[in-house]
Amino acid sequence: MENLAVRRDADDYAAGLGNAGFEIKKIDGRANGYRLVMKGFLSPGWIGRLTAGLAKRRIDIVSAQAEKVSTTAWHSTFELKAAPFAVDPLSHDYPTLAATEESLGRSAAKIELLNYTIEPCKGQDGSLYVEVQGVDRLGFLGDLLDYFSMRCLFPVKMTIETVGNAAVDRFWLRGVGGSRPSDSITSAVRENLEKLLIGKV
Missing domain, CATH: 3.30.70 (Alpha-Beta Plaits)
Structure with a gap:
């Protein structure tokens, strides 16, 4: 099966300007496993919004590394695992997910x-x-x-x-x-x- 990937480049990532870019692709040999890379401008609180959005879509974070590399830019890598009934992880726009507050309607x-x-x-x-x-x-x-x-x-x-x-x-x-x-x-x-x-x- 072809290892499909979805990618959108960051605008002037080195300067930390513009929108964040991302790439997500399936991980060979890992059922429902995906590797997500995001880099570029991400607004304060993005990690919390992204994790809430992933949880709502039944996508778990197996491992991750994220670091703020300038006053405005981040570089992050995530290993994700989707539930069998989750919407295809290749279909999401992850920077948009990281910018959107979710109304989860759940008690913590x-x-x-x-x-x-x-x-x-x-x-x-x-x-x-x-x-x-x-x-x-x-x-x-x-x-x-x-x-x-x-x-x-x-x-x-x-x-x-x-x-x-x-x-x-x-x-x-x-x-x-x-x-x-x-x-x-x-x-x-x-x-x-x-x-x-x-x-x-």
Whole structure:
């Protein structure tokens, strides 16, 4: 079977101008598996909107790497897995999906963590580093990003992995306008994450 791909180039990606480009194609040998690459201008909050849109369309994120490479441009790669009854992943415009707020009409499921690490990071311009291991489910990443955004923390870099039934996600977080998270915010996030551990009340 031909390995079809859909592609739209970014407008002046190197300068971080114009719209984001993307390419998505099937992964050989992986049932319902796809590789999505997005690069170019993506507005603040795009990762949360994209994950919500994917979850609504029954497309799971198996792994991902995303990094802000300039003040306006991102470079990201996702491995996706579509449910058997999902709409063909090759049919979606992913930058548009990342720019669209979804009305999911659902109550947020509980975030269940198995472990976490949090520490100020000297690299990545002083971003707050958070690593979580949690019980994986469809929408886990989107709910986690919502959790951070409600505390005015937004990723400038992230890596996502699925290991068995666990999600292993790493984030480098900044505050509003790219500000460095304060010690008080770090302490508050650590306290909140502690409450999400399985077995904690």
